[in-house]
Amino acid sequence: xSKAVKAHTLTRGWCYQTSTRIVLQQxxxxxxxxxxxxxxxxYERYWxxxxxxxxxxxxxxxxxxxxxxxxxxxxxxxxxxxxxxRCVDAYCNRGLALQALC
Numbered sequence: 069x070s071k072a073v074k075a076h077t078l079t080r081g082w083c084y085q086t087s088t089r090i091v092l093q094q095x096x097x098x099x100x101x102x103x104x105x106x107x108x109x110x111y112e113r114y115w116x117x118x119x120x121x122x123x124x125x126x127x128x129x130x131x132x133x134x135x136x137x138x139x140x141x142x143x144x145x146x147x148x149x150x151x152x153x154r155c156v157d158a159y160c161n162r163g164l165a166l167q168a169l170c
Contacts, residue, residue: 092110092111092114092123092124094110095107095110095111095113095114095124095127096127098110099111099127099130099131104131104134104135107127107131108128108131111124111127111128111131112128115128120151122148122151122152122155122158123148123155125144125145125147125148125151126144126145126148126149126155126157126158126161128144129141129142129143129144129145129148129158129161129162129165130145130161132144132165133161133164133165133168138165138166138168138169139169141161141162141165142162142165142166142169145158145161145162145165146162149162
């Protein structure tokens with residue numbers, strides 16, 4: 069592989085990692101400001117690029133709960149917990165969603 073191809077590959081990888089990290093940062097920021105639709109869009113974009121990312125899946129569930137879709141929230145947060153059963157925040161949000169179903 070030529071130096072130019074290696075450099076291009078490294079640059080593309082770095083840009084991809086940076087852009088996905090920025091998407092997650094944007095999602096958290098707009099979620100903090102209660103812009104749920106926009107936050108959901110950013111979380112989904114991030115989750116599609118990294119489907120095993122626990123926080124993106126968990127926070128999509130938190131948005132579903134905040135939007136009143138408690139069943140979907142329980143489902144999404146449950147999937148996040150299967151990936152990482154040590155995510156304490158996910159248990160808290162799942163509990164809130166389950167409580168809202170009662």
